[in-house]
Amino acid sequence: MRINFPGTAKRKLVAGSSIFCSYYSMTHIIRKSNSVIFKLFKSHDVLTFLLTMTATAATSSLLYYLVFSSSSPTRTNKASRKPTKVEDRRAIISKRKMLESPEERYASLRIGNRFLNPFEEWTDIPFYKTLFFWLRRYKGNGIPRDEKALEQALPTHKPDFDRIKNKENGVTFTWFGQSTCLMTIDGVTILSDPVFSSRSINNYIGPKRLRPISCSLEEVIHLVDIVIVSHDHFDHLNEKAVETLGNSVVWYVPLNLKRWLNARAIINVVELDWWQETFYPFSDLMIACVPAMHWSGSRTPFEKNNTLWCSYVIKSKNNTLFFCGDTGYSSDLFKAIGRKYTPFTLAAIPIGSFLPTHLMQHLHMGPEDAIKAHLDLNCPRLSVGIHWGTFMMSDEYYLAPKQILEKAWAECKRTLLARDSQTEDRVGSSSAIIAPPTHTRDPPSVSETRPENSMTDRAEQTEQGLLLTEFITTAFGQTVNLI
Incomplete structure (x- = not known):
């Protein structure tokens, strides 16, 4: 049966990655069943416990993601959803281009309780890139x-x-x-x-x-x-x-x-x-x-x-x-x-x-x-x-x-x-x-x-x-x- 994940391609990638990580972790532990973990605990019960916990954690994370993403705006019609702050910012910048005064073009921009940059050169960097x-x-x-x-x-x-x-x-x-x-x-x-x-x-x-x-x-x-x-x-x-x-x-x-x-x-x-x-x-x-x-x-x-x-x-x-x-x-x-x-x-x-x-x-x-x-x-x-x-x-x-x-x-x-x-x-x-x-300088020259x-x-x-x-x-x- 095909699983249809809700959301954008990026969200599907995250969900798929969760399943892959779960699968990889379980197979890796099974292949290494005679390694340090098994020798340390001398018990198949411990190995079974680790397998169960890994699978449970991965599955729980996936289900949590699916449940909360089901109410995400990405499932709604794009025409009816509320624009994001980034989209609002771009729309405002586009309108401000028509203004002659720099004080109006580059007035401070606030959407909700957040200030944003009204400059075309600005790029929003995802948090994970900064973290890395x-x-x-x-x-x-x-x-x-x-x-x-x-x-x-x-x-x-x-x-x-x-x-x-x-x-x-x-x-x-x-x-x-x-x-x-x-x-x-x-x-x-x-x-x-x-x-x-x-x-x-x-x-x-x-x-x-x-x-x-x-x-x-x-x-x-x-x-x-x-x-x-x-x-x-x-x-x-x-x-x-x-x-x-x-x-x-x-x-x-x-x-x-x-x-x-x-x-x-x-x-x-x-x-x-x-x-x-x-x-x-x-x-x-x-x-x-x-x-x-x-x-x-x-x-x-x-x-x-x-x-x-x-x-x-x-x-x-x-x-x-x-x-x-x-x-x-x-x-x-x-x-x-x-x-x-x-x-x-x-x-x-x-x-x-x-x-x-x-x-x-x-x-x-x-x-x-x-x-x-x-x-x-x-x-x-x-x-x-x-x-x-x-x-x-x-x-x-x-x-x-x-x-x-x-x-x-x-x-x-x-x-x-x-x-x-x-x-x-x-x-x-x-x-x-x-x-x-x-x-504050010497007297202006003729060329000035x-x-x-x-x-x-x-x-x-x-x-x-x-x-x-x-x-x-x-x-x-x-x-x-x-x-």
């Missing part, structure tokens, strides 16, 4: 066992607190690892994604920090005015750091994350949606929450996407910072941010956790995508690579983000500085004309202000832009400043 990835994380990423070699490869510096405190320095930047950065802009100090623990989750659980953090939170807390949080993953939001900072700072967080902070007695919180702007109290410092392509959750087994994720733009009278949260690369998105908020004095852009590509490309940018984002943002005066060399949670060599960035950036500058039209066509529209910011009437004009403008922009990495704790 973590189960095979044993390669070590090429990290040297010799502590001196590691120290030489990833040096740590003590932050230059004199520079940080000097309000005459328009912008300073200090990277502590992962996405934890201390930035000052016109006298206001901002801490991003605060994580100061020795491991990604806390001091005891999670991937270990490759190098000791260059200073403790207690050493900088008195300097901090603002904390910005991009999303709620453990390596971006540490509970102990939150408790230490408390209400001594103003917290800026994406939608639905405020209640998590409130539950820990943190009430000095401003919650923002994508494209929403607000001002730091009693100042002209504007803080804007802008879109990113990522996800949230994982703090408990049953959380996923119940809070929003984002990047930030911080704009003063004289300078503008861009702090990029975890995100995959979307050219149209970065161009939209660039058009709305350029010129940028400094941008902190993630460059790590990009392998394996099929799992990571929609979650994190690698160095080459980060350079594309830098160009789409109209070339900030200085971009700094972050989110690398701290907690190894991907497959690339531990120094690959830095090494690839240096090589790719040098090649990018060589390519863009070439003046023939063939080279410019190969570069592409995302990086063709780069008008550098002028408010005259109309673009020829290919030579375009090349000269690109060259001038690239001469006034840089994309670098820094050591842990190293302080750089832009006056």
Whole structure:
């Protein structure tokens, strides 16, 4: 008699696999009846018991699956069933394509109590693929066992607190690892994604920090005015750091994350949606929450996407910072941010956790995508690579983000500085004309202000832009400043 399993082909495959596993297990045990199990127990009764339990477990699992799948929506007519969240997301994206405003096309998307990504580049990865990835994380990423070699490869510096405190320095930047950065802009100090623990989750659980953090939170807390949080993953939001900072700072967080902070007695919180702007109290410092392509959750087994994720733009009278949260690369998105908020004095852009590509490309940018984002943002005066060399949670060599960035950036500058039209066509529209910011730089040259009437004009403008922009990495704790 033919068994007709309900559901899709994938469900039939699961059901069939259950029968196969049951059959294989029983035949394997019978063939090995004279092996260790039989010799150990010296009893056919034990062997019979094992056979019975194996068959019972497999059959029970199969019956459980069949019973519960009988009420599955896959048995109903496709025309009458309720669309899935993925189908709803695709339909909304399709409708939004007709909208002219990026703020409307890339408004935050929420279906039910879950946030979703409104980007065509986004790909939903099944849980089992993520699970298999973590189960095979044993390669070590090429990290040297010799502590001196590691120290030489990833040096740590003590932050230059004199520079940080000097309000005459328009912008300073200090990277502590992962996405934890201390930035000052016109006298206001901002801490991003605060994580100061020795491991990604806390001091005891999670991937270990490759190098000791260059200073403790207690050493900088008195300097901090603002904390910005991009999303709620453990390596971006540490509970102990939150408790230490408390209400001594103003917290800026994406939608639905405020209640998590409130539950820990943190009430000095401003919650923002994508494209929403607000001002730091009693100042002209504007803080804007802008879109990113990522996800949230994982703090408990049953959380996923119940809070929003984002990047930030911080704009003063004289300078503008861009702090990029975890995100995959979307050219149209970065161009939209660039058009709305350029010129940028400094941008902190993630460059790590990009392998394996099929799992990571929609979650994190690698160095080459980060350079594309830098160009789409109209070339900030200085971009700094972050989110690398701290907690190894991907497959690339531990120094690959830095090494690839240096090589790719040098090649990018060589390519863009070439003046023939063939080279410019190969570069592409995302990086063709780069008008550098002028408010913190030398007076604009003629090529920056005259109309673009020829290919030579375009090349000269690109060259001038690239001469006034840089994309670098820094050591842990190293302080750089832009006056």
